[in-house]
Amino acid sequence: MFLVFALITLLGALAMFRQRNVVVAGLCMVLTFFGVAGLFVLLANPVAAALQIIVYSGAIMVLVLFVIMLLNSHEEEPAQSGRLVQAWGGALLAAVLGVGAVKLVLQSRTLHELGASPVPAPITLNKLGVQIFSEHLVAFEVVGLLLLAAMIAAVSIAKRKL
Amino acid sequence: MDSFARLLHLSPPLAWMALKLLIVIGGVMGIAAVLTWVERRGAAMMQDRIGPNRAGVKGITLLGLVQLAADGIKFFLKEDVVPPHGNRLLFTLAPALAFVPAMLGFAVIPFGQSFSSGGQAYHLSLLDPGNGMGMLYPLAIGSMAVYGILVASWSSNNKWAILGGMRSGANMVSYELGMSLAVISIFMAAGNSPVGSPVTLEAYDPHRIVEAQEGLWFAVRQPLGFLVFFTCMFAETNRLPFDFAEGESEIVAGFHTEYSSMKFALLQLSEYIHIVTASALLVTLYLGGWRIPFVPNPGVLLSVAAFLAKLLFLCWVFVWVRWTIPRFRYDQLMFLGWKVMLPLSMANLLLQAWLMHGRGIA
Numbered sequence: 001m002f003l004v005f006a007l008i009t010l011l012g013a014l015a016m017f018r019q020r021n022v023v024v025a026g027l028c029m030v031l032t033f034f035g036v037a038g039l040f041v042l043l044a045n046p047v048a049a050a051l052q053i054i055v056y057s058g059a060i061m062v063l064v065l066f067v068i069m070l071l072n073s074h075e076e077e078p079a080q081s082g083r084l085v086q087a088w089g090g091a092l093l094a095a096v097l098g099v100g101a102v103k104l105v106l107q108s109r110t111l112h113e114l115g116a117s118p119v120p121a122p123i124t125l126n127k128l129g130v131q132i133f134s135e136h137l138v139a140f141e142v143v144g145l146l147l148l149a150a151m152i153a154a155v156s157i158a159k160r161k162l
Numbered sequence: 163m164d165s166f167a168r169l170l171h172l173s174p175p176l177a178w179m180a181l182k183l184l185i186v187i188g189g190v191m192g193i194a195a196v197l198t199w200v201e202r203r204g205a206a207m208m209q210d211r212i213g214p215n216r217a218g219v220k221g222i223t224l225l226g227l228v229q230l231a232a233d234g235i236k237f238f239l240k241e242d243v244v245p246p247h248g249n250r251l252l253f254t255l256a257p258a259l260a261f262v263p264a265m266l267g268f269a270v271i272p273f274g275q276s277f278s279s280g281g282q283a284y285h286l287s288l289l290d291p292g293n294g295m296g297m298l299y300p301l302a303i304g305s306m307a308v309y310g311i312l313v314a315s316w317s318s319n320n321k322w323a324i325l326g327g328m329r330s331g332a333n334m335v336s337y338e339l340g341m342s343l344a345v346i347s348i349f350m351a352a353g354n355s356p357v358g359s360p361v362t363l364e365a366y367d368p369h370r371i372v373e374a375q376e377g378l379w380f381a382v383r384q385p386l387g388f389l390v391f392f393t394c395m396f397a398e399t400n401r402l403p404f405d406f407a408e409g410e411s412e413i414v415a416g417f418h419t420e421y422s423s424m425k426f427a428l429l430q431l432s433e434y435i436h437i438v439t440a441s442a443l444l445v446t447l448y449l450g451g452w453r454i455p456f457v458p459n460p461g462v463l464l465s466v467a468a469f470l471a472k473l474l475f476l477c478w479v480f481v482w483v484r485w486t487i488p489r490f491r492y493d494q495l496m497f498l499g500w501k502v503m504l505p506l507s508m509a510n511l512l513l514q515a516w517l518m519h520g521r522g523i524a
Contacts, residue, residue: 023316024252030309046294050302054342058305062312062335069316069324122294124364126354 009035194434252317257428260310291369318420326416329406337397340503372451441476
């Protein structure tokens with residue numbers, strides 16, 4: 001099952017990069033989100049999976065696609081000249097970052113403790129709520145404030161005359 | 163149940179799963195198909211017409227029901243036109259994108275009382291209780307339904323189609339907020355299973371929500387939430403008065419202007435399946451699911467019949483409203499969604515929280 005969802009995620013991401021049509025690329029990204037949601041379910045966190053689909057695929061990507069569809073050009077133009085240095089440099093950087101991330105994860109202490117500890121119970125909405133409102137209350141409030149600020153900024157940009 | 167499974171050479175859980183799949187898929191598709199007939203006859207009834215009554219086999223018309231078969235055959239024989247400048251791949255994919263979410267949403271709905279046979283409990287919902295997703299699953303899947311319309315409208319490369327798609331996309335995203343908040347107050351009212359019950363279910367599990375409606379239905383306890391959710395369901399299914407994907411007087415047939423043949427049939431069918439799923443959600447969340455008033459344990463057959471009766475009634479309400487209330491204007495729709503439904507939903511949430519606090523529950 002892990003392989004299936006990992007493949008969906010990776011192939012979706014790859015297709016998104018290779019796709020010249022922006023709308024199709026967006027839909028490939030939705031596919032990737034679904035793969036990630038599947039991985040969340042495998043990690044005993046169905047709530048995160050549901051929220052991933054509701055928030056990212058159901059709301060954010062819809063709005064992004066919305067904007068793209070309103071624009072006139074949906075095809076990416078091919079580059080006028082191949083930029084070899086940037087291409088290889090980007091690939092190299094991505095490879096270094098990837099290796100670094102894998103190394104960090106493999107070295108982390110929690111990973112070694114994972115095998116020894118019993119399988120955790122699935123996260124439920126109740127547990128999530130208790131966690132947010134007890135341990136992460138400050139972060140939660142800060143995020144709320146940030147969203148409010150963003151909302152006010154958006155309104156003030158969109159509405160010249162208040 | 164055991165003997166039935168042995169008959170099929172399957173283990174009881176597997177046989178039960180297969181049976182449930184058959185019941186749900188067959189049932190939902192069947193109701194949706196008949197709904198197309200109900201809609202046309204109902205429309206005719208309300209407009210003082212006769213409606214479809216001519217198609218028949220050797221003079222047997224069954225009140226026009228044969229028209230369904232005639233339509234089906236006609237759809238199969240029609241030419242399948244793909245607009246030349248649209249996106250061919252997405253144009254073909256869009257009906258499936260509309261159909262699948264409409265169908266999937268039904269998976270968690272308990273359509274009857276659980277029973278046990280041979281020492282094993284059987285639940286009348288495709289996903290067993292305690293799956294961790296609960297009511298979040300139909301919300302998640304329901305939010306996917308907008309892609310069918312958006313993709314269909316964009317890939318058609320047609321002005322009217324894209325206008326319809328944009329309008330209904332904005333419509334569906336706007337009403338999702340009010341709907342979700344209404345559902346959250348249901349979760350609060352349901353609460354987790356009391357300590358000491360045989361199975362502990364989370365508050366957002368549909369089986370728990372039905373269980374919690376043993377006394378009063380949530381429609382009685384949260385009339386405001388019911389009103390908001392009911393309205394939002396009309397918006398989510400793109401039915402009149404929120405029929406912005408189509409709008410014949412303004413944008414021809416809206417998002418399916420370019421569709422023909424079986425692709426059109428699939429789009430049309432998915433609208434009716436959406437109605438069935440939306441009605442099922444309403445029944446489960448607000449009308450007590452399979453419960454019958456004053457009958458604590460109705461048993462399997464009676465409970466399924468009760469669920470079906472409520473479901474069919476709500477499906478009829480969808481048709482009824484369509485031919486009663488005219489379409490909103492676009493700005494009225496946005497006003498209603500953001501400035502009426504969302505504040506009402508929030509007020510409902512706060513009111514329920516306050517009431518629960520007053521009773522000392524939390």
